[in-house]
Amino acid sequence: MMWPRADSRSEPRQLAVIDVGSNSVRLVIYRLDGRAIWTVYNEKALAGLGRDLPATGRLSPQGVEAAITVLRRFRALLDGWKAEDVRAVGTAAVRDAADGPMFLKRVRDETGLAVRLLTGEEEARYAALGVIAGDPQAQGVVGDLGGSSLELIRLDGAAPADGVTLPLGPFALGAPRPLAIDRTRRVIEAALEPHGRRFAAREFHAVGGAWRNLALLHMEMAGYPLRVAHQYQMGRSDAVDLARFVERQSKASLQRIEGLSKRRFETLPYAALVLEAVIDALQVERIVISAFGLREGLLLESMEPDVRRRDPLIEGCEVLTAVRGLSSDLGGALEAWIAPTFESLPPVFGERDPILLAAACRLADLGARLHPDHRADIAFEQVLRAPIAGMNHPERAFLASCVFSRHTAAASTPEEATISRLLSPERRQRARALGGAIRLGCDLSGRNPRLLERSSLQIRGGTLLLLAAPGWDDMLLGEQTAKRASTLASALKLKLELA
Numbered sequence: 001m002m003w004p005r006a007d008s009r010s011e012p013r014q015l016a017v018i019d020v021g022s023n024s025v026r027l028v029i030y031r032l033d034g035r036a037i038w039t040v041y042n043e044k045a046l047a048g049l050g051r052d053l054p055a056t057g058r059l060s061p062q063g064v065e066a067a068i069t070v071l072r073r074f075r076a077l078l079d080g081w082k083a084e085d086v087r088a089v090g091t092a093a094v095r096d097a098a099d100g101p102m103f104l105k106r107v108r109d110e111t112g113l114a115v116r117l118l119t120g121e122e123e124a125r126y127a128a129l130g131v132i133a134g135d136p137q138a139q140g141v142v143g144d145l146g147g148s149s150l151e152l153i154r155l156d157g158a159a160p161a162d163g164v165t166l167p168l169g170p171f172a173l174g175a176p177r178p179l180a181i182d183r184t185r186r187v188i189e190a191a192l193e194p195h196g197r198r199f200a201a202r203e204f205h206a207v208g209g210a211w212r213n214l215a216l217l218h219m220e221m222a223g224y225p226l227r228v229a230h231q232y233q234m235g236r237s238d239a240v241d242l243a244r245f246v247e248r249q250s251k252a253s254l255q256r257i258e259g260l261s262k263r264r265f266e267t268l269p270y271a272a273l274v275l276e277a278v279i280d281a282l283q284v285e286r287i288v289i290s291a292f293g294l295r296e297g298l299l300l301e302s303m304e305p306d307v308r309r310r311d312p313l314i315e316g317c318e319v320l321t322a323v324r325g326l327s328s329d330l331g332g333a334l335e336a337w338i339a340p341t342f343e344s345l346p347p348v349f350g351e352r353d354p355i356l357l358a359a360a361c362r363l364a365d366l367g368a369r370l371h372p373d374h375r376a377d378i379a380f381e382q383v384l385r386a387p388i389a390g391m392n393h394p395e396r397a398f399l400a401s402c403v404f405s406r407h408t409a410a411a412s413t414p415e416e417a418t419i420s421r422l423l424s425p426e427r428r429q430r431a432r433a434l435g436g437a438i439r440l441g442c443d444l445s446g447r448n449p450r451l452l453e454r455s456s457l458q459i460r461g462g463t464l465l466l467l468a469a470p471g472w473d474d475m476l477l478g479e480q481t482a483k484r485a486s487t488l489a490s491a492l493k494l495k496l497e498l499a
Contacts, residue, residue, distance in 0.1 A: 014040065015302065016078055016086045017295040018071070020107075020115055022050030022093035022147030022169055023267070024209070025067045027074040028295055033319040035310035037133060037292075037299055037389060041077075045070040049103075050093030050148040050171040059097045067103075068110060075111040087298050088115045091123050092149035092169065124151035124163025129297030131155065131205045131290045134230060134389040136311065140203030143278055144293055145210055145271055147171045150278075152199050164199075166191045168274050170210070170267035179269040181247055188274055192281040204284040207293040210271035213264055215289040217257065218242050225418035228385060230291035231392040236279060239287045243279075246272035292389065311355055313390030317362035317399075320386060330442070331362035333449035338437045341457040345492075348430045349395070356395060357434060360402040364438050365447070367407050376407035377414050384415070397422035398431050405435025406442075409487045433491035440466075440484040444475060451475070464494040 012033045019026045026044035030037055047066035049059050078086055094100040095117055104115050118126070127144035132155070142160070144151040146169050153163030168191055173184050206215075212229045218238065219227060234242070246254075247269050254265045264271075278284065300308060318331055335358050347353045363383060367375030384400035391399065397419050404413045411432070413419050419428065437457070444466075445451040454472040458465040466485050468475045475481075476498050489496035 014085065015299060016081065017298055018074055018086070018088040018113065018115070019295055020049070020067065020071075020088070020090040020094060022053075022091060022149070022171055023048055024147070025049070025070050026295075027077065030299060032299065032303070034307055034315045035303070035312045036316040036319045037296060037312070038319075039387060043074075043077075048147070048171075050097075050169070051176070053093055053097055053148060054172055054174070057097065058099045059093060059103055064103055064106075068106065071107055071111045071113060075113055086113075087302075088113045089294070089298070090115045090117045091294070092120070092146055092165065093171075095120070096148065096167075120149065120151060120165025121163050123149075123294060124153035124165060125160055126294045126297035126301070127151055127207050128153045128155055128160035128163070129300045130293040130295065131207065131297075132160070133296040133300040133312070134290050134292030135205075135288075135392075136390065138203075138205055138288070138290075140201035140205060141199050141282060141284075142205045142207060142290075145169060145206070145208035145274060147267070150274060152195060154199060154201065155205070164195055166195075168192075170270035173270050173274075175270050176266035178250070179247060179273065181273065184270070184273055185277065188277040189281065192277055196281040196283075200283050202283075202285045203288060204278065204282060204286070205288050205290050206275070207290050208271075210264055210267055211275060212289055212291065213268060214242060214246065214272060214275065217246070220258065225415065225421060226384070226393055226396070228393065228396070229289050230389070232289045233392070234287045234289075236285050236287075239284075240276055240279060243272040243276035247276070311358075311390060313355060313359045313388060313395075314362060316386070316388035316390065317359040320382075320388065321363055321366045329449040330364055330447055331358075333445075333452045334361040334364055334438055334441045337441050337452045337455075338434070338457065341459055342434065342437070344459055345430070348424075348427045349398070352395065356391075356398060359391075360399055360406075360434055361438060363399065363403050364406060364442055366403060376404050376410070379407060380404040380414050384418075394422045394427070398427055401428060401431035402435040402438070405432045405491075406438045407435075409436070429491065433488060436484070436488040436491045440481075440488050443484050444481055459492075459494065462494055463497050464489040464492060466496070466498050468499070 012031055014031050016029045023046055024044045025047050028039060029041040031040050045066060047063045049063040049067055051063055052060040107113055107115055128142045131138050131142050138155055140155060142153050148169040148171050150166045150168040151163055153160050168188055215229050215232045218234055251265045339357055342357055349356055367379040370378050380400045380403055383403045384396055401413050401419060441452055454469040455475055456467045486496055
């Protein structure tokens with residue numbers, strides 16, 4: 001399958017999402033390049049609107065004032081924006097509070113912002129769409145933990161539905177009071193029990209800042225080298241052990257742990273206890289952290305259907321290179337030139353191999369404007385930690401290694417320990433080969449997409465053939481061409497023949 005080239009993408013646009021949650025009020029400004037989602041600006045205030053809700057049935061007075069203040073600032077930041085480019089939504093605390101309607105009226109009167117109040121089912125659906133925005137291949141169940149509620153919804157292709165909202169956010173369970181483990185566990189288990197069979201799933205996609213913080217803590221404790229929360233995975237036993245550790249920590253103990261958000265010390269033990277109970281009730285075997293959620297779900301819904309169906313990894317790589325590189329057509333031409341040869345090789349990522357090849361080809365020109373002595377290392381670092389959706393951590397390491405080998409024949413990548421931990425030897429060797437093929441294609445054609453059509457790569461038996469079309473033999477001349485082709489043949493463990 002050939003993926004759409006840059007000239008078929010829709011025009012970039014900016015959208016702003018204001019999320020009035022039970023704990024935080026946040027503004028995120030996004031740039032949408034086709035299916036690729038980029039964060040331009042991100043600001044939040046932990047207002048704690050839902051802090052008093054269990055005791056009073058009303059929003060926290062201090063939280064209301066804090067929220068109004070920050071929403072006035074957000075309105076100033078968005079001065080001049082079209083109304084259709086700003087989406088403001090309210091969730092559980094505002095929905096459940098007796099004075100929620102009064103709060104929304106005050107927001108409109110004082111800021112001009114019309115906040116759309118989401119139902120629990122809508123909140124769950126947008127969380128699921130957000131997970132799909134970050135990983136179109138996601139399967140299983142999504143759980144979005146906010147300050148006052150937990151939304152559960154089963155992923156069902158591109159149109160998740162039939163979610164449920166439960167009063168299991170930290171504030172609903174008693175935060176900021178110290179966690180009473182046994183009593184709170186019984187409350188959580190009773191709320192989950194009617195839904196356990198309905199939402200049982202092997203894979204659980206965890207959405208929400210508290211659970212992201214738990215993942216970052218797990219990375220620290222496990223010595224995990226890639227500090228990227230999105231698509232970080234934990235097995236059942238590791239997640240349960242982590243949850244039980246955090247549940248029993250006092251606020252003072254949590255404050256001594258490096259890397260945790262200081263504003264979540266009072267709620268993190270509650271979030272850990274909910275995660276442990278969810279794992280048990282839903283029979284979860286793997287937890288996948290999603291940095292995408294409700295806000296990105298709103299963005300996905302705003303896209304045209306044909307854009308929504310595109311692959312975010314390929315689009316993201318193409319846009320990343322288009323900003324910093326030279327050619328908008330080179331990636332697709334390289335894919336068409338390389339894919340037939342690599343399709344004949346044993347897959348190393350299964351059905352993901354063609355997508356990763358297409359993405360790697362879109363990154364061919366990423367280092368074009370960097371100093372030649374440093375471009376391999378810099379491009380490697382950019383890809384390994386790029387804010388691009390649609391890939392897991394081993395795939396990040398694979399693409400970063402491809403980009404490194406696209407610019408150098410060196411066998412060892414930067415951050416060797418990280419790459420060795422994330423990639424098998426077979427995948428590392430394939431990344432080196434794919435990077436070498438991209439380098440050969442770029443140098444053979446002088447980065448001219450049309451010229452690539454005058455040559456081809458083939459594997460026959462134990463030989464790699466680099467062939468020129470009739471009348472185009474001069475393409476194969478030159479020491480550099482032979483050197484690049486030899487590097488590729490060596491990476492594939494083949495003999496080389498130029499013809």
